[in-house]
Amino acid sequence: MAKIIDGKALASKIRQELKTEVDKLKTNGIKPGLAVILVGNNPASKVYVNAKGKACEEVGINSLQHNLPENVEQKELISLIQRLNNTPDVHGILVQLPLPAHIDEENVLEAISPYKDVDGFHPFNIGRLAIGKPALQPCTPFGIMKLLESEGLEISGKHAVVVGRSNIVGKPAAIMLLERHATVTICHSRTKNLSDVTRQADILIAAVGRPKMVKGDWIKKGAIVIDVGVNRLENGSLAGDVDFEEAKQIASAITPVPGGVGPMTIAMLLNNTIEAAKRQSSR
Numbered sequence: 036m037a038k039i040i041d042g043k044a045l046a047s048k049i050r051q052e053l054k055t056e057v058d059k060l061k062t063n064g065i066k067p068g069l070a071v072i073l074v075g076n077n078p079a080s081k082v083y084v085n086a087k088g089k090a091c092e093e094v095g096i097n098s099l100q101h102n103l104p105e106n107v108e109q110k111e112l113i114s115l116i117q118r119l120n121n122t123p124d125v126h127g128i129l130v131q132l133p134l135p136a137h138i139d140e141e142n143v144l145e146a147i148s149p150y151k152d153v154d155g156f157h158p159f160n161i162g163r164l165a166i167g168k169p170a171l172q173p174c175t176p177f178g179i180m181k182l183l184e185s186e187g188l189e190i191s192g193k194h195a196v197v198v199g200r201s202n203i204v205g206k207p208a209a210i211m212l213l214e215r216h217a218t219v220t221i222c223h224s225r226t227k228n229l230s231d232v233t234r235q236a237d238i239l240i241a242a243v244g245r246p247k248m249v250k251g252d253w254i255k256k257g258a259i260v261i262d263v264g265v266n267r268l269e270n271g272s273l274a275g276d277v278d279f280e281e282a283k284q285i286a287s288a289i290t291p292v293p294g295g296v297g298p299m300t301i302a303m304l305l306n307n308t309i310e311a312a313k314r315q316s317s318r
């Protein structure tokens with residue numbers, strides 16, 4: 036039976052450490068601040084944004100939520116971002132995705148100052164990540180790396196298979212695994228014989244957004260399985276991208292949903308906000 040990787044516990048430990056760090060910064064007159072922009076009424080986005088605000092409060096980060104209507108003009112959103120770029124006590128800016136269809140996501144993300152880009156989605160940060168330079172790193176894959184490291188799981192020389200090529204998770208996860216000397220395969224919707232590829236993985240990362248897609252027989256005996264999926268089922272319960280009941284019989288370690296990757300994403304957002312505040316205050 037697989038070891039269940041407890042993301043909730045690790046995230047809570049990290050948050051404790053971050054709180055200590057915030058207290059220290061405050062004695063030096065620095066209060067980290069995060070601005071979160073929510074456009075429209077996507078119910079899942081609202082839940083995420085509220086969770087982020089609450090997590091900030093708990094560690095002593097000042098968080099401001101800006102709610103814009105679904106039909107807001109792009110230039111209005113960008114002008115808010117520019118104002119926040121120039122507000123010294125805002126150290127991090129996060130625009131919750133997805134955005135309404137009439138708004139060009141790329142234009143919006145590129146408007147955020149790379150130094151305040153706590154999601155690590157700006158091409159400046161993604162580019163620096165890709166060449167192995169210090170950067171603000173996307174929170175979900177960053178959280179996955181922390182989970183692997185804290186479990187003492189070897190990455191170097193292992194075959195890591197990432198299922199999903201999103202800019203938010205799959206692509207940056209692949210870059211981070213490569214940086215840690217894994218042999219990396221990225222799979223996606225056009226990959227042929229997907230389960231033949233996933234069965235070769237020593238480390239399998241599922242980030243596709245399809246409930247229970249990865250079955251037990253897609254997994255190599257003893258593999259490490261990281262499940263990024265958060266899928267709401269018709270009965271209201273949550274399921275990952277991995278069939279957990281099957282997978283835990285085969286894997287050596289696996290993250291649950293909920294309580295695996297999700298809490299780590301928020302912990303890394305707090306980490307990035309504090310990191311951004313420190314860098315901005317020392318410039």
Ligand code: GUN
Pocket residue numbers: 129130131132133154174175203300
């Ligand atoms: N939507 C889904 N995941 C994320 C994330 O990590 N950051 C932002 N801003 N939006 C998201």
